[in-house]
Amino acid sequence: MSVTFLHPHWAWLLLGLPLLWWQVRPGVRRGHIVLRAAIIATIIMALTQPGLLIATDRRHHVFVLDQKPALTQASRSRARQELAARLVRVPAGDPVALVQIGGRPIAARADRRILLDDAGSLSAALAQAVEAVPPDATATVTVITDGLSSDRHWGRSISALIGRGIAVETVALDRPRRAPFISNLVIAPVRAGERVEAVATIEGTGDDVAVALYSGDRLLATSPGVALDGVTRVALRFTAAAVPFMSLRAVLRGGGRSDGAGFDMVAAIQPPLSLLYLGERQAGAAATLQRLLGPGVRVDARRPAEAAAIRDFAGWPVVMLDDLPASGLPAAAQARLMQAVERRGTGLFYAGGKAAFGDGGYQQTPLAAALPVTFRQEEKAERPGIALAVVIDSSGSMTGQPLELAKYVARLAVRQLTPKDHFGVVEFYGAKQWAVPMQPVRDAQAVERAIGRMQAQGSSVLFPALQEAYYGVKNAPARYKHVLVISDGDVSNGEFEQLIRHMAADRINVSTVVPVGDERGIQNMTQWARWGLGRFYYVPTDASLVQLDLSVPATTAMPSYRPALGPVRAVPGHDWWRDLGSSPPPPLAGVVRVDVRPDAETVATASAGTPLVASWLYGRGRVTSMMTEPLGQGTGGWAGWPHYGEWLSRVVARTAAADMPVAVTIDRTFGTIRVTLQRADTAGGGGAMPDVRLDDGRRVPLEQEAPGLFVGTVPFPQDRAAMVTVTDGATVVRAADRAFSDTAGAHPMSALHALPLAALAKATGGAAGDGTRGDRIATPLWGWLALVALLLYLAEIAWRRWPPQRNPAWRDART
Structure with missing residues (x-):
């Protein structure tokens, strides 16, 4: 038993009671003052609205019973048996609420019944379970289910259970063996012409199960057949089309049959990557580079003489220096370029032969310190803290x-x-x-x-x-x-x-x-x-296991340009050469001998292990060095290699700024979508609000929640893919979200998105304590205090008006 106060701040008025004794008139007795003080104190205590809490053994019991059609008959029967066994142990006076997911209402002891028509939403069931518990009541929730749910919007309900200290007991039912189905399809961000990998997740049981990927009626890729028992992921590689949004459909094949039920999604194809090209030694190099890189990269060629006038190199995600001597890039321009790389994340692709690494004059320059290679072996390198x-x-x-x-x-x-x-x-x-x-x-x-x-x-x-x-x-x-x-x-x-x-x-x-x-x-x-x-x-x-070595020594060097007639080899552990076919690149005609810095990564080597491509992070940006001319003498024999353009485009993309200038995410909650924009540079965009358009032309109204952070929410049908185009100044970014991305839709419920029953029980069990306390009944006391104050007031009136002649004892006391 304990006492609580709804408005304890009124108790501060008790500090004013001593004022009743200040400048008391002659003839007023102390007993009269004490009586008035008692009246005022009682009124103040009534204003605090005290209540008496009396503990009881009563608890609220909420049962979530899964009876959805996707369960087997044996699992549904076991769920009912588990419910009956637990109801027997509930004390007779405790209230019971039953939340049933799907199926016909069962006969069971319950003071309140809730039947969910959505046969599969554990989120809705947990929300109903939270609402079934009165505020400040002690309760336990028992969830009897296999964990599969048609959606995953249970976060708020679980937070409420933990916050209110409601323990959750879970009973895991057996999941049935299911026919193969595709539960997810994930595609990395891609630009037109790039080779992209789509990862399909297959669940169920079957033999020789394969996935075919289509865009319209065109077959893009087919995975090898796999023996499926549980969850398996397969990769499908294809070339992205030059369209804003690419519709994809994954279909299962296996066992000599074709399953027409597919998995649909939309890939957002980003605008071309803008590349600033600075080079002067190869005639027509910019046009040749554009043909090699394809539609995914837009080459912006500038004459070296124009480089000195460029004030902000951060306007390009990547800058390519192609065999450009230091005389073509003044020291001031180099400093501005390095500032864009280090502070703004611009990528630098530095390539060439003698002019770039030999006597080109880059020794002891700001640019040389940023390269992942040294011009010669340093005798000593100091390791920074x-x-x-x-x-x-x-x-x-x-x-x-x-x-x-x-x-x-x-x-x-x-x-x-x-x-x-x-x-x-x-x-x-x-x-x-x-x-x-x-x-x-x-x-x-x-x-x-x-x-x-x-x-x-x-x-x-x-x-x-x-x-x-x-x-x-x-x-x-x-x-x-x-x-x-x-x-x-x-x-x-x-x-x-x-x-x-x-x-x-x-x-x-x-x-x-x-x-x-x-x-x-x-x-x-x-x-x-x-x-x-x-x-x-x-x-x-x-x-x-991995090790970290974050030191960046500062060195200088003087390499030499030598023939490289041996084979070009990719260094294991890097995906820069992945999926480029079986034909290897031809030998190089020449390569510059350099030393790779300790913290840099060697991506490819030429003859006798000579580094060919090396890369590292420099500040916020990436710097990649290619120790030969990508468009000149050194790679003259690569003109006949069919994968040269694809490989070079991949090197450029890996070197470019790691993030989009504007990161766009789409979150779907049933009939609404929430579009979130985050500028990589909070000062970018000139202070203007970005423009967000849906594929149907509707504009998404945005609100700025923080510097560079914008959020907009609009109604949107669940059964339609959301395709969004964001325009922020000169930047255009696209994003897409498939239909029913937050629910199972017409697909079977995925085991990967199941409610983690053991984790739920552990998290809420810790918050609920030992669970031995029952409900507490609150009895308000302020009414009784008001009554006492009234009685004291009447007594005070009687004190003052009682005829003194009728009672000599009172008369003597008052005089």
Whole structure:
């Protein structure tokens, strides 16, 4: 039993009671003043509206019973048996609510029944379960289902369950074996003419199952047949058409039959990539380059003499210097180019022979320091200081090998650092804390021991931990700063894009490591690495562990141009050469001998392992060097290689700015779509509002929620693909969202999008405590206090008006 107050602030008036004793008139007795003080105090206490809370053993019980037609008869029967067994244990006086998903109403003890016609929406069922519990009541929710749902809009309901401390018990039903079906189709951003990979997800059971991909009636690709038992992903590669939006349809084939039920989606084909070409040694090089690169790249050729007049190189996503000597690019223009690369993310493709790497005069220039190669082997390279913060997911989803791999990656990172470097570890498991505060790495063994003490517990709440790491690294006295996030990617919502882009703008790179994760988690972590201008690593086993070395030594060099008659080879681990057919490139006629910087990546080699293509991140941008003339003497024999243009286009695209100037996302919630725009440069666009148009010509009204962040919501049919074109100044970006992207639609419910029952029970069970407390009945006391105040007031009136002559004792007391 306890007392609560609805308006306790009225109690401050009690401090004024001593004023009743101030300047009291002669003849007024103390008892009269005390009586008046009691009246005023009682009125003040009544204004606070106190209530008496009396605990009881009563609890509310809500049961969510899945009876959708997709379940087998045995699973539906087992669900009813589980319900009956649990109802027997419910005390007689406790209220019971039953939320039934699909099927005919069953006969069961329940004070309230809710039958959902949508036979498959666990989101609607959880929302009804939350509403069935009165405010401030103690309750338990039991969910009996196989977890498959027609939509995934259960986030708000789960947050309400956790916030109100309602424990959820889950009973997992067996899922039936299903015929093969396509549950998802994912396509990376693409431009016209590019070779793109579509990844189809197949679920079910079947033999020799294949996927055919169509655009209209034209067959684009067919995957090999696979034996299917569960979930499998297959890749289909095709060339993107030169259209704004490309309609695609994936169809299952297998066992000598064709399944006409397909999976439809729309790919947004982005406008051509704009490339600034600066070169003077090859006649007609710009036209030749345009033919090689195809419609996905628009070559903007300028004479070297015009380069000195360019004030802002950030107007192009990528700049190509083709065998251009330093005399063609003055030092001031080089400085402006490097500023665009380092601060604005512009890509630089530096290629050529003698004029570029030989006696072209780039030694000791701003541009030479940004190249991933040195002009000669440095005798000594100073390693700058590094500040590294590792954010480790120690939530329950990382239990076992994933957390051990995460800790091992963190230890490897520590071993790469020196005592002048700074290191820290932030762990998150529903809360954030510094497992290793940001500090110089003077005692590496103590740091590794602190990492080893971390244990998996709690839920995945990454955003505050990432903020903490940002503040810790930002103030560290180091030249190069990095944040490494190690997680499965299955985290709660947050404004991750805005935070990570802000970190990148502060020259703090964000890289990600996924020790284990599903498709959604891997996509999240890959996108975060792109926003943070870092790298993404997938480490499913200890055989694929990674190390970080973030130093960038400053060097100078003088290479030599020599014949290269050996074969050109791709370095394993890079996809720059992937899917280019079986015919290898011909030998080169010449290549410049250089040394690749320690932190740079060698993409391809020429004869005897001589580096041919190397690349690295420089500030916010990427710089790629090709140690031969892409359009001249060195690649003269490549004219007959059918994949040269496709490969060169891929190199240009990989080097270009990592992000679109405007990032566009479309989120669908049943009959509405929400379009979110984020400018990579919050000062871009000239302050004007971007223009967003649907494919039917309708304009999406936008509201600015933050600098560079715009959001618009419009009604849109569920059964139509949403195609959006964004115009922001000179920038045009396209985005598309397939029909029924947030629901199963006419397709079977996917196991990949099932409600995680074990995680739900664990998260809500922790919030609900031991569950032994029942309801509390509140009895208001303010009415009784008002009555006491009235009685005291009447007594005070009687005190003053009682005839003194009728009672000598009172007369003596009052005189």
